[in-house]
Amino acid sequence: MNEAAPATHRRVRLGVHLSLAGLFGTIVVGGWILVALAAPALAQHGEAQIVSGTVFGPMSRRFPLGTDYLGRDVLSLILYGARYTIGLALAATALAALCGITLGTLAAASGGAFDGVLSRSMDTLISLPGLMFALVMVAALGASVPVLVGTAAVIYTPGAFRIARSVAVDINAMEFVLVARARGEKTHTIMIEEILPNMVLPVLTDFGLRFVFIVLLLSSLSFLGLGIQPPAADWGSLVRENIQGLGYGAPAVIMPAVAIATLTIGVNLMIDGFGGRRRRLFADER
């Protein structure tokens, strides 16, 4: 029959088109992740090792990014700090995304009262000021890694829930989901088989954004002294510890801030590179 051979050009191509900026972002983020993984091998000095008599030392051959307020090597500190900043944020993002996506998809697939109650409670949660909530939590429970990750996850779950739910509601109205419903499939099967696999792209984009927010939140907490506790130090704590160096223009305070900026901007560029390319010029092209 005539329909037997689909014209090849009508096939969907999954090849990813990255813009230049997106490519740049991906390289930056990839670089930071490698750094975090390989920190002990890359760093010349230990995390808590005082290696120089000069505090707030300038950039030099021995200390490429200078020394900090105790005379430690800033480059090594940043390399180690990447592990905390990226690792914690990644864990918190994954947790928030997991909760948000599961609940959001469940809400969309169940509909009715369940959806209503869940959406309302998430709305309540989202109206709490994030940083304030975090301060209260840390004050009450102490600044341990699980508390930090859990708090950040709680703060960003409602956002992930909203996005996941709205994407899932759209998919839920598609005919293949109706077919599954008419077949008699249970809600969880519909969720896992039909809805979730089609949410990957929009949800990944959201994942990236949420990661950026969490990096900034955790950095703010550290800057306030309520984040990761010494001697471990993430980039936020490095900025705080070296804040006196600002007067001398010490790289010790500037460089961790630059690190935070490159990571968050890199993630942003990467997301835009992936997501922005998917619009079609003619919405009803056949």
Next chain:
Amino acid sequence: MNAEAAVQVADLRVTAPGLTGGQVMVVDAVSFAIGRGEVAALIGESGSGKTTIALSLMGYARGGCRISAATLRVGGTDVLGLSRRALARFRGRHVCYIAQSAAAAFNPARRIMAQVIEGALIHGLMKREAAEAKAITLFRALQLPEPERIGSRFPHQVSGGQLQRLLAAMALITDPELLILDEPTTALDVTTQIEVLRAFKRVVRERRVTALYVSHDLAVVAQIADHIIVLRNGRMQEEAATARLLAAPAHEYTASLLAAAEPALRAAPAQTARPLLEIAGIVAGYGRPGNSGLPPVPVLHGIDLAIRPGSAFGVVGESGCGKSTLARVVAGLLPPARGMIRLEGETLAGAAASRTREQLRRIQIVFQMPDTALNPARTVARIIARPLVFYHGLSGAAARQRSAELLELVHLPPSLVARYPGELSGGQKQRVNLARALAAEPSLVLCDEVTSALDTVVGAAILDLLTELREKLGLSYLFISHDLATVRALCDEVMVLYAGRSVERGSRDTLLRRPLHPYSDLLLSSVPELRPGWLETAPSAPAGIGRVVGMLDGCPFFPRCGARISDLCAQEKPPLRHLAKGAEIACHRTEEQLLSLQPDTGAAKLLPLATASTS
């Protein structure tokens, strides 16, 4: 080549990157010319390159595609020689494009007038007042209601047919050298299509617009085009003046297109057993039911029907009349507020969740849009395997073997199992869709517009498949379509639905015989015919959506009915009449009155088909 021509294309080629590297020819060596003020039509199935050619006239290539041509001139401009910026100025100024979905082309948040004149303002062609005055002239030429005021409405405040005409006004405001119409009426009901086509034709003739009309529907094209170019797989098959092409197609492919435009009747087995499915007094709608138990958006108002085993029951009506709602009710996706559904004497629960698995298995649903009916993230193998596991507990090798059998049943090669839906053509998707339904081994298949999104030829093949499956497997169908010709081609019995009420019900042959319910008559005579000049003689009734909100006392068709009896029809529920031809209609007019009122168009034209089927 004609030096006067507004559009000159010679040896146009468009290549796209192939899947395995290399290049694929999407359009191959296409040459044609369109004279000033002429309308040319590009006709072919989807995937034949129609839209690609149309877009290349604007210098636009879809992602990764490359255009080359010996000549590609529009109104004296060499399109391929334009720089990016010049191209941007050229589009919207010298070439305008009208797409199938007007709704997608309008911004819902802005008033219509602002959007219509935007092109003229952007290109600095005229002042706002002049542009608005011109827009109003165009609205009038396009026979839009209230031309002075319609511009101040928002897009959602006008009907689909009106929006399509407003899109034409938007395109014509800059007096482009070429107007491209890409399937502009495909998404419309037949009754609306007539109005839109008339308006297009008039404005094109009056203003001597050069136009390229892209469509898969020969009958529509026959009404408006001066000459027709037939395409297949990116190559030109034939080009000829409209009348000649229709009367004497030179190419056999054109002949097959002509044949598919008038679907042949599929034989129906005679059955007299007790009904497989019976529904009675169904009232259904959307929204949370109120105190009375009735939904706030009522759609169906008391529907009765019975489907005998092995037969096909057709439901026709305009968009929004409640056809899909009916299918959803039967499938258990939308529990009805009133009424009962019985499958082989067993009463079914309203909600799918409360039905037994065996009951669910016996009714399967196949949807309209092949694109959204299959999960894009799952392979064909997995899509078909799911009902096999769910209903029959088949897995592993047994499931694979059964899948292969099912694919064979719907005439698909077994190699397709590894593909994703995005890698299939529309017709193939619809076959996979059917295979999934058949995997359950149902007795009743609900077909909701299964051929509407397909081209005529592909759609005809699906109809053949349905007929074949019915004979082989003894299936019954509830076949829903807005296209009377399709319903008649397949179904033994037909119900005409208007505003959620059945206005006529009878065997398919009764639809050929007068008198008809006035609405059936309008529907029938609105189906475009394959002869130039049909448009001028076609009926004109005020278009309207076939949906009336809320319950009403009189006849729902009253506002549009040519045969209405003023007060009676508006105030009293029309009685059911049994006509001599064997059908049942709901109308105040008596059989004799209707007979004398109905002109010879409409039903009469379908008679040759009937004789063809009996011979």
